[in-house]
Amino acid sequence: MKKLMFLGLTLFSTSILLGKYMPDWESIDSRPTPEWFQDAKFGIFIHWGLYSVPAWGPTETESIYDKYAEWYWYKLMDQTSPVNEQFVEFHQKNYGKDARYQDFASQFRAELFRPKDWAKLFKQAGAQYVVLTSKHHEGYCLWPSEQSWNWNAMDVGPHRDLAGDLSDAVKAEGLHMGFYYSLYEWFNPQYLNDVNRYVDQHMLPQMKDLVQRYEPDIVWTDGEWDHASDTWRSKEFLAWLYNESPVKDSVVVNDRWGNDTRGKHGGFYTTEYDLVHDKEVTGGMDHPWEECRGIGTSFGYNRNEDLSNYSSSTELIHLLIDKVSKGGNLLLNVGPTADGRIPVIMQQRLSDVGDWLKINGEAIYGTRKWDSDAVAGDSQVSFTRKGNDLYLFNTDPNQTEVFVSGVNPKSLELLGSSEEIDWIVVEGKVRITIPNFPSERLPCSHAWVFILRQAF
Numbered sequence: 331m332k333k334l335m336f337l338g339l340t341l342f343s344t345s346i347l348l349g350k351y352m353p354d355w356e357s358i359d360s361r362p363t364p365e366w367f368q369d370a371k372f373g374i375f376i377h378w379g380l381y382s383v384p385a386w387g388p389t390e391t392e393s394i395y396d397k398y399a400e401w402y403w404y405k406l407m408d409q410t411s412p413v414n415e416q417f418v419e420f421h422q423k424n425y426g427k428d429a430r431y432q433d434f435a436s437q438f439r440a441e442l443f444r445p446k447d448w449a450k451l452f453k454q455a456g457a458q459y460v461v462l463t464s465k466h467h468e469g470y471c472l473w474p475s476e477q478s479w480n481w482n483a484m485d486v487g488p489h490r491d492l493a494g495d496l497s498d499a500v501k502a503e504g505l506h507m508g509f510y511y512s513l514y515e516w517f518n519p520q521y522l523n524d525v526n527r528y529v530d531q532h533m534l535p536q537m538k539d540l541v542q543r544y545e546p547d548i549v550w551t552d553g554e555w556d557h558a559s560d561t562w563r564s565k566e567f568l569a570w571l572y573n574e575s576p577v578k579d580s581v582v583v584n585d586r587w588g589n590d591t592r593g594k595h596g597g598f599y600t601t602e603y604d605l606v607h608d609k610e611v612t613g614g615m616d617h618p619w620e621e622c623r624g625i626g627t628s629f630g631y632n633r634n635e636d637l638s639n640y641s642s643s644t645e646l647i648h649l650l651i652d653k654v655s656k657g658g659n660l661l662l663n664v665g666p667t668a669d670g671r672i673p674v675i676m677q678q679r680l681s682d683v684g685d686w687l688k689i690n691g692e693a694i695y696g697t698r699k700w701d702s703d704a705v706a707g708d709s710q711v712s713f714t715r716k717g718n719d720l721y722l723f724n725t726d727p728n729q730t731e732v733f734v735s736g737v738n739p740k741s742l743e744l745l746g747s748s749e750e751i752d753w754i755v756v757e758g759k760v761r762i763t764i765p766n767f768p769s770e771r772l773p774c775s776h777a778w779v780f781i782l783r784q785a786f
């Protein structure tokens with residue numbers, strides 16, 4: 331016993347001496363979030379799983395959560411809300427009364443999945459990182475997980491390590507790879523009967539396996555709301571991740587580690603369709619943060635959506651500007667089909683964002699927020715900052731002038747253009763005349779960026 335105590339004490343003091351992280355929030359939160367994440371600004375989220383087979387959800391509901399096609403199985407089983415009846419109706423009509431969700435596994439084939447093409451598309455979109463659902467709440471794994479025997483992509487369905495193949499391709503393009511992982515599993519009997527055993531024998535081994543096999547730079551957990559972080563043993567896992575794992579120096583994690591952690595603990599905080607737990611979040615936060623949402627109104631592919639449910643390229647670019655100028659990242663979701671295609675409309679949106687970033691990327695990547703009271707017409711304009719340089723985003727093609735205070739300008743240019751831009755300091759404020767160029771003299775569409783270099 332004494333020996334054990336001695337060993338415990340030695341281990342404890344060695345980890346303090348080595349500056350290692352302890353399994354408590356104070357220690358874990360003291361680890362600085364690796365800078366690469368805040369510099370990256372734009373990532374691609376991928377929701378892909380058995381729900382991509384029915385790929386269906388209602389589009390006319392009040393709550394955004396009711397539109398999520400990746401919740402198909404749960405909605406089929408849970409008949410407490412009238413919205414869910416629509417799922418049952420759709421399911422029985424199209425697959426028959428006896429069809430079980432589990433039967434979708436054999437139809438999830440990924441026969442057209444070309445990971446290198448996906449990775450190229452993401453790179454061309456200007457994304458710096460990718461986050462794939464390694465396992466959503468259904469429990470089906472996209473990698474050959476020993477703990478999910480016969481409920482993973484190697485054993486049933488595509489018979490392929492989807493997560494590993496994508497991870498290799500994404501890294502080969504020079505992007506950071508990350509995994510989404512759902513802590514809970516809706517219908518796993520072990521989880522439902524004995525959560526502690528589930529955490530010990532299923533969840534933690536899976537999470538460690540993912541990290542050790544693929545060395546991801548992001549661990550993006552979710553499905554944490556049923557239990558506190560103590561039950562999930564999140565602090566223990568994070569101490570291991572930060573102290574011992576092969577990605578201890580580069581890895582970044584989110585804030586979904588238990589029903590006591592969102593917006594409080596973790597490397598970056600998350601919002602989803604501008605919501606945190608149903609509450610709308612306006613403005614930025616001081617801690618690193620990331621907004622995620624789909625190009626449409628669902629994360630999993632929803633065949634029931636039409637063009638009106640999709641954000642336009644202009645809207646997406648404005649969204650990116652909005653989040654980045656408030657100090658956040660944007661994790662924009664695509665929902666691939668069961669056969670492994672990224673729907674062409676999503677590709678088109680990504681390619682437009684990429685074209686815009688090719689011209690204006692220096693105003694996005696590696697920047698930090700700059701709060702200002704600058705005014706253009708009736709609207710507020712947004713900024714980012716890099717050193718002494720300020721980037722001003724104009725999203726309104728009818729804007730005529732902008733007033734900015736609290737700056738000391740040396741020069742002003744329109745990014746991607748060599749045209750002269752008129753500016754003058756009037757009563758301590760810079761007045762910028764927004765040029766009314768015809769489109770062929772503009773460097774891009776959607777939004778225009780001015781770089782204001784300061785004399786310091």
Ligand code: GLC
Nearest residue numbers: 398400401552553602622629
């Ligand atoms: C949620 C949902 C979900 C989606 C996600 C993305 O909490 O349950 O389906 O994966 O968050 O942020």
